[in-house]
Amino acid sequence: MDADDISKLIDFADRIVYEKTGQHLEAVDKDILQQTLKGKKLNAIQCPSYENSYVQRFRAPKLWERLSVVTGETVRKKTVLEVLQRLEIERSQHKYMTARSPSIASVKAKFNDRATLNGSLPYPELPSDRQYEPSPAEHSENQKVSDRSFDTTTQDDRSSSQNSEPKNSQNTNSSNNGLPRFMNFLKPGVTLLLSASILSCLFALSWLANWYGVTNHLSGQLPQAQFGYSLALKLNPFSPAAHYNQAATYEDQHNYPLAQSEYQLAIEGGLIAAYNNMARLYILQGNYDAAISLLRVGLPLAKDDIKADMYKNRGWARLEQGRYDEAKLDLTEAIKLQSDRASAYCLLTQVLERQTDKKGALSEWENCLGFAYQPQTPEEDKWIQIARQRLEVK
Numbered sequence: 001m002d003a004d005d006i007s008k009l010i011d012f013a014d015r016i017v018y019e020k021t022g023q024h025l026e027a028v029d030k031d032i033l034q035q036t037l038k039g040k041k042l043n044a045i046q047c048p049s050y051e052n053s054y055v056q057r058f059r060a061p062k063l064w065e066r067l068s069v070v071t072g073e074t075v076r077k078k079t080v081l082e083v084l085q086r087l088e089i090e091r092s093q094h095k096y097m098t099a100r101s102p103s104i105a106s107v108k109a110k111f112n113d114r115a116t117l118n119g120s121l122p123y124p125e126l127p128s129d130r131q132y133e134p135s136p137a138e139h140s141e142n143q144k145v146s147d148r149s150f151d152t153t154t155q156d157d158r159s160s161s162q163n164s165e166p167k168n169s170q171n172t173n174s175s176n177n178g179l180p181r182f183m184n185f186l187k188p189g190v191t192l193l194l195s196a197s198i199l200s201c202l203f204a205l206s207w208l209a210n211w212y213g214v215t216n217h218l219s220g221q222l223p224q225a226q227f228g229y230s231l232a233l234k235l236n237p238f239s240p241a242a243h244y245n246q247a248a249t250y251e252d253q254h255n256y257p258l259a260q261s262e263y264q265l266a267i268e269g270g271l272i273a274a275y276n277n278m279a280r281l282y283i284l285q286g287n288y289d290a291a292i293s294l295l296r297v298g299l300p301l302a303k304d305d306i307k308a309d310m311y312k313n314r315g316w317a318r319l320e321q322g323r324y325d326e327a328k329l330d331l332t333e334a335i336k337l338q339s340d341r342a343s344a345y346c347l348l349t350q351v352l353e354r355q356t357d358k359k360g361a362l363s364e365w366e367n368c369l370g371f372a373y374q375p376q377t378p379e380e381d382k383w384i385q386i387a388r389q390r391l392e393v394k
Helices: 001-019 029-039 052-071 080-100 101-110 136-155 157-162 166-219 223-236 240-252 256-268 272-286 288-301 304-321 324-337 342-354 358-370 378-392
Strands: none
Touching: 001 029, 001 080, 029 052, 029 080, 029 223, 052 166, 101 324, 166 223, 166 358, 223 240, 240 256, 240 288, 256 272, 256 324, 272 304, 272 342, 288 304, 288 378, 304 324, 304 342, 342 358, 342 378
């Protein structure tokens, strides 16, 4: 990419962040994004007044998290270019459609934002407001038909005048009977339209409540987040995204039974990421067989970013079971899919230590620490601390 293309993508990212949050990207975030789009590795990114370790472990992960929220997609260093380019194309297509059909675009603008953490709303399609206008050729043809009709009528005026009264009375009766029939025909449609409108309003309000919960959750306001998720579920009890997010708040409070109950409802609603989170809770409780069984179902359904976490968790479960060769295969696959995640390296090095491969383990401890931007879970924080201890005494 040339400098102009990179500058346009950074401006686009800043614009969508401002539209969602009311705040622009800071200069350090734009520096990180610019150097990432140029293809620099994370450990080579340099920002004025900031240590590289701070950029790697805190600032960059926060930037990816923020972009994930505003785009509704999983944004990482490896995917940020593809996500921004695609969304910019979609935005330009949306503007073109807005110019051609403002009435449709105004409705889409209300509903086309993606919900973070796996939620989205459809938008209704409206009929065209334009009236049918016949072409000049059709005008000419209509005139010809009228002329012929006039000639026929003048030739047969005697016979038509004799039959005019019965036809007029039939037309009058037909028009009198047609209106009640038409009204009866409309009754089911009106009821259906009212029901659809009410459901659309409920889904829209549920989406907004879920978004309110997400924004508070990301800022650490758990009570407000739980209120938003609970309201979303009252408006739409079948929202898998709201169940998933509510489970995450329970997990943050270490209330694992309620978290598992909400994750189960999210799984039943078709949210694939819930398989992975539920399996992790099983591992934390020592139920390794249940975790592996659940991941066996979820893996064929998952996309690469979620699949990487699933392989990591299955490798973790097999490590705890002492099935080291299988654990090594799963963790290696997780690293192939997502090579910038610390947790898979941290687990792989533990497998290698138990297989007495000290040289290989030391190399993986370095990767574990090198990709440790900011620990996302308590266990990851523990593994990173072990990595520091191992590397200090090497």
